[in-house]
Amino acid sequence: MKETWDLILVGAGLANGLLAWRLQRARPELSVLVVEQAPVLGTAHTWSFHRSDLTSAQNQWLAPLVSHRWPGYRVRFPHLERQLDGEYCSISGAHFAQALSSGLGRQLMLGAPVQRLTPDRVQLANGETLRARVVIDGRGLAPSPNLRLGYQNFLGQELQLTAAHGLDVPLVMDATVPQLDGYRFVYVLPLGPDRLLVEDTYYSETPHFEQTRLRERIDAYVRDKGWVVRDRLREEQGSLPIVLAGRFEAFHAEGHGVVRSGLRAGLFHPVTGYSLPEAVRLADLLAATPELSAEALQGQLQAYRRDLWQRQRFFRLLNRMLFLAGRPEERWRILERFHRLAPGLIQRFYAGAPTATDKVRLLMGKPPVPVMAALHAMLDFAPPRQESP
Ligand SMILES: Cc1cc2nc3c(=O)[nH]c(=O)nc-3n(C[C@H](O)[C@H](O)[C@H](O)COP(=O)(O)OP(=O)(O)OC[C@H]3O[C@@H](n4cnc5c(N)ncnc54)[C@H](O)[C@@H]3O)c2cc1C
Structure with missing residues (x-):
């Protein structure tokens, strides 16, 4: 094993x-x-x-990792069924694992839980210490x-069916199902003509759910x-994680000077918890950084994350409206209304880059939650100190 690495990525x-x-x-x-x-x-x-979450250069370098592509996707709500154009892509865990293992070879150390880390040192559970110019905690x-x-x-369950299912594009939200435990929808990816990934999904107040119950509901959906x-x-x-509010500086300080990546760094879309586009952007950012030292990177990433945190403020406000205004079983109305909007706005929303006009459109019109309840959610909820309304 080398004495000192340029970078050690933990996770x-x-x-x-x-x-x-x-x-x-x-x-x-x-x-x-x-x-x-x-x-x-x-x-x-x-x-x-x-595909529209990323630039064409980013789509290009990611392409060998992509396992499935579809020309668009569909959503279903009680009063809306819509197909949206634009490529939808998936990376399967198995394909990712295989590509990574063969690419990294001996630069991938498996079965090595890390016990402690500092900006330039990693201590494994077996007591071994590894050194690097920069350690990245992911x-x-x-x-x-x-x-x-x-x-x-x-x-979610990947299912082999006895016959063709007939879906040509993903059904990323089927909210015509009974609204239980918060906003509920089923997500269906057609991975092959007779193979599906079916996920039963909930926007809930707590991270707890009963696996058996979700399996039964997938069975019922598939049967139906x-x-x-x-x-x-x-x-x-x-x-x-769906972020309602936070204290950026204190969250950042939890890293104790160690450079962080992925969810650990808060690099994800606040409304969906999805992190792939942010992970791609971070990879590009680090690849373009000439000086890779722990101190320089820590400063650069703090500025990058602070800027992102500020740009995401609007998403946190929407989350507070979603979670704190109106009754949980009525949350689907907000999502149904959102999916009636212009395709370009929907694309920019998922890419994490809504324009000022998009934001006005998102809040304008006949609100799907009671106005007073929505206002109450914004005023009454006491966000941590650094969150401005
Ligand atoms: C099932 C599932 C499906 C998802 N689908 C999507 C999606 O479709 N699109 C999307 O953008 N996002 C999706 N997400 C959300 C998010 O993008 C993922 O959770 C993503 O994997 C987060 O990336 P990460 O690198 O931060 O963490 P992870 O991918 O979770 O990686 C963390 C790694 O660190 C390792 N690790 C932890 N502790 C230690 C330790 N002490 N020592 C050494 N290694 C350690 C873990 O074993 C793990 O391999 C999904 C999440 C889940 C759980």
Whole structure:
């Protein structure tokens, strides 16, 4: 093993995996080690994104990792069924794991839980210490007293059917299902002519859910559609953070000077908890940074994250309206109204870059939650000190 690495990435998940992949191509002179606690890379993820979330250069470097592409996607609500154009893409965990392992070779250390880390040192559970010019902590979201969160909880099953399902594009929100435990929808990805990923999803106040109940609801949904399951191939589940408010500086300080990536750095879309586009942007940012020292990167990333946090303020306001105004079983109305808006606005929203006009449009018109309740949610909720309304 080398004496000192240029970079040690702790955690071989989405953010650090994409970062390692990008650096290998853009900065082959750098020595990079990726340290992961699991004995094999995880396959229990499907990471989806809209092509329009990324620039064409970003789509290009990501292309070898993409497992599925569809020309558009559909949404269904009680009073709206709509197909939206624009490529929708997915990376399967298995494909990502395989690409990463073969690309990194001996630069990937598996079965190596990290016990402690500092800006330039990593201590493994077996007592070994590794050194680097920069350590990047990408171990996923840590619980934080400085973020006020709601949750997107879901459980998904990849299903082999006995016959073709007839879907040609993903159904990213089917909210015609009974509204239980908050805003509920089913997400369906057609992975093959007779293969589906079906996820039962909830926007809820807590990260807890009963797996058995969600499995039963997937069974009921599949039966209702007339699909017959031959095999349940695998399962994935998550509880993604939906940010209502927070204290940026205090959240940032939790890193104790260690450079962070992915969810641990707060780099995700506040309304969906999705982090792939932000992980791609971070990989590009680091690949373009000439001086890779812990101190320089820490300063650069703090400024980058602060700017993003400020730009995301509007999303946190929408989340507060979603979670705190109106009754949970009525939340679907907000999402139905949103999906009636112009396709360009919807694209910019998911890409995390709404314009000033988009923001006005999002708040304008006949509000789908009672006006007084919505105002109350904004005024009465006491956001942590650094959150301006
Ligand atoms: C099932 C699922 C599906 C999702 N689907 C999407 C999607 O479609 N699109 C999207 O954009 N987002 C999606 N997300 C949300 C988010 O983008 C993912 O959670 C994403 O994987 C977060 O990336 P990350 O790198 O921050 O963390 P992770 O990908 O969770 O990676 C963290 C890694 O750190 C490792 N680790 C933790 N502790 C240690 C330690 N002490 N030592 C060494 N290694 C450690 C973990 O084993 C893990 O491999 C999904 C999340 C889940 C759970």
